[in-house]
Structures are given as structure tokens and as C-alpha cells.
Amino acid sequence: MTAARRLDPVILLALPAVLYLAIVYGVPLLVLLGRSIMVGGVPSLAPFVGFLSDPFSWTVIGNTVRIAVMVTLVCLVIGYPTALALSRASGLAQALILVAIILPLSVGVVVKAFAWQIVLRRDGVVSQLMMGLGLWNEPQRLLFTEAGLVIGAANVFVPFMILPIYSVLKLVDPRLGEAAATLGASPLYRFFKVALPLSLPGIVTGIAFVFSMAASMYVIPNLLIGDRFQTLATLTGRSFLFMRNEQLGSTTAVVLLVLTVAVVVGSAALSKRLGGAS
């Protein structure tokens, strides 16, 4: 690449957006990071040491990671087959799956969390269904339990697992599978040796998306599990909005930021190594 090309004036078109984001978003994040390691004008890691040496903090970090992992697993288990079905579907089935993915994306998170409040109550649909199937002897509520939170969150985030996997799967040449079959590979062998490896970049992207969103969700835990259960995100929100404890809020915010950045950067690197476009 020559120097003349690098200085192509067309790049100036990109400048307003880049400058805008740098000033309104980049600088504030750096300021937050800077402030979180400054105590009374002196650089100090004391807030982090203090936070990480409190057992309560580890409960909160544990809650955050546990819920995010469970939501990601549920999304993967139901999202992968859905992406697979979508990549093979046509006509009505295809339209139905697409509507089911896209329509909820355009419905607000408060609306969905509110609906799950109704579904997961003691007299809600799930409870009635489980009683009807004879699996539960008496009505039980899933609302305000971890299971309820995982169900509601997985519902909101599963499209973000399906779409990246689908976008990789639809590029896979179906003849690859046929070729493997011609060469005598069994269906399971074919799946694990052909389709699955080729869809790995999509899986990694989906996992990164869902994990980072599930680790940082705020509205859904508020409505589905209540304030006795804290994650890094809910604790951050509460520190700023109700407790007016900005020191604690900044610390938890930075811990959450480090966690999500680690997952996003790690998965981007992994996805690149697996040979996919992120």
C-alpha cells in the first residue's frame, strides 16, 4: 500500500462519525476508566481491592457469570437447531421462523419482560401447563427465581444467537455434505466433521453477543427476579440511581466492562482464527 493511497481524501468522509464517537463515547469511557483508578487525585487500586475482597462482591460476580452462562447455553441449545432449520427451510416454514425472529426484535424489552411476569406467575401459563402435563403436583411460580430469569432472558437474546449462526450456515455449500456422504461418511460423522466446524465462527459470534448482553442486562432482572438478587449490572444501576454511591457504581461498572470486553475481544480473535468474518 502506497503513501498516496493512505492519504486518499475520501477518508475524510469517515471523519465526522469517527470524531463524533471518539468525543461522545470514547473519551467518556476513558474518563470512567481513569476515574475508577484515581482516589482523591492519586492513582490507586484501592477501590478494586476493596471491592474484590468483599465476599458479597463475589456473590454478585458469581450471579452475573452464572446467569450469563446459563442464558448463553439455553440460547445455543435452542438457537443452533433453529438456525439449521432456517437454513434448510423454504416457503411458509421459512417465513414463520423469520417472523418469529425479527418481530420480537422490534418489540421493547420492557414489554417482553412484563409478559414473562404474567407467564411465570403461580397461576401463569407455565404453571398450568406443567400441572396439566402432570409434572407438577401444585402450582408453582417461576417468577422471582433464577430459572425464571434465565427463561425470560433467553427469550430476549435467542435471536442474537440464531442470526450469526444462520448467516454462516447459509453460506455452507450443501454439496459438501453430499460429497462426504458419497465418500461413505455417516450422518453424525458428517455433521461433526463438516457442518459443525464450518458453523463455528457463527457460534462463537453468537455466544459473545448473548453472553455480553446477558451479563449486562438491567431491565430483565429488575422485572423477573427482583432486587434481592444482584448482578454487576443491576448493582451498578442501583448504585448510581438509588443508592447514590458513585464510587461503588464506578467500580462495578469497570469490572463489568472488563468482563464483557474480555469476552468480546477473545471471541473476535477466536472467530478470526476459525476463519470466519466477524
Add this chain to the structure above:
Amino acid sequence: MTAIERIASVVVWTLAAFTVVFLLTPLVVTVMVSFGSSAVFTLPAPSWSLRWYQALGRSRELWPVVAASVQLAALSTVVALALGTLCAIGLLRSQFRARDAIVTFLVSPLMLPGLVIGIAMLETFRAAGLRDVWVSLILAHVVITLPYVVRTVYAALSLFDFTLIDAARTLGLPYPKAVMKVLVPALAPAFLTSGMFAFLASMDNYPISIFFTDAWTKTLPIQMLQYVEESPDPTIAAISALLILLAAGVLIIGDRLVGLRRMADL
């Protein structure tokens, strides 16, 4: 088809069907509750009524908030479309070495926790002496909407063959007309879908907006969450059902203009 293949296929389609039902459950529940007559969300409702839609029509606190949210979303989407499209063209045409890194930076607000972004902005805006709620909200919402535009338009442009513009010019079209006839139609679907998702993302944003709204200026998700927490009656289901209807309408328009499959290519 072998037995294993048949079983695998049944498992895949069963799980896919389950996911479709699972995804649509909250929407169906909301619509059903909104048409119920009971004030305590019993499903199925004892009888059907429109009373919550009437209550919604009389509501004095919801409609100004809806109007404010729509204005905010429309304005930030327009700004994001202008900034983001120029940026995508600039990055792709310049062969700039670090352009992938820049795109990652521009898209990163989608992946970082909204609350953290909100707190960082709040502190910096305050330090800079910016206290105007409306200006802060617009500045923040452009950050939320810009990634959708950059990501989608950039992806669409990287598939576009720019020599087509040169070809059109060789055939006698002046440059602006060549762009209008060749580039604009090729870019329109990405422009429309990204604008739509940017608009909806702004309408739905809670974690960043919460730091900038006050008692007088609120956005819809904030007002709705407050409503759900304080006085949960099916009025909230009625407005939600209207929003679902709006989303379905947008989806139908999107399908006509772009096609559902291309919308899923995001």
C-alpha cells in the same frame, strides 16, 4: 434416509418449532391480556373488552412520552444515517489500513454494557457543563443508532462493485446521476433496514437513557418500566399491543421493500 438422519431431522425441527413458539409467547400473551376485562391479568381472561384501550386513550402521561420518544428516535436515526453512510463510503473507498479496527470501534457500543456507557457519558457531560436533557439524549442516542447503520451499510458497500459507477459514467452519465442510478438503488435496502433497526433500538433504549431523563423529560421504556413497577394494570399491555402492531406493520413494509430474508442478513 437412515434412522439416525430421520431422528436428527425430527429433533432439529421440534426444537425449531419450540423456539418459534417460545419467541412469540410474550407477544401473544401481551395482546391477549390487553383485550381482557380483568384488572389482574388472568389468562385466559374471563371476558374480552376494550377497556384498557379506552384507558390508554384517556391517559395524559403516556402520549407526550410516546411523542418525545418518536422524535428522539427519528432525529437520532437521521443523524446516524447521514454520519454512518458517509463513514462507510469513506472507509471502503480509501483502502485505509486500519479500517477494520475503526469499524470495530464504531460498532462496539452494541456490545458493551449500556449502563456503563450511560454512566461514562453522564459523568463526562456533567464535567463539560452540559445539563440540557434533550441535547444529552440526542447525543447519546446517536451513539446507540450509529453502529446499526455503519455495520449494515458497510457490509452492503463491501459487496458493491464501485467500477459500476465508472461504467455508468463511461456510458455518458454525469457523476451525480451515475451515483443516483447505480449506487443509491444498490444501497437502499441496507439503508432502510439499518434505519429501521436504529429507530427501534433508540425507541427501546433503557440503560443509557435512564441517566439523562428527568421528571419532565422521559422516554417510553422508562415511563413503561415505572408504570409496570408502580401500577401494573393492563393499560401497559394495551400500549404494548399497539407497539407490537406497529412493529408488525414495519415488518410488512420491510418485507415488501427489502424482503424478510435480507432483513435477517443483519
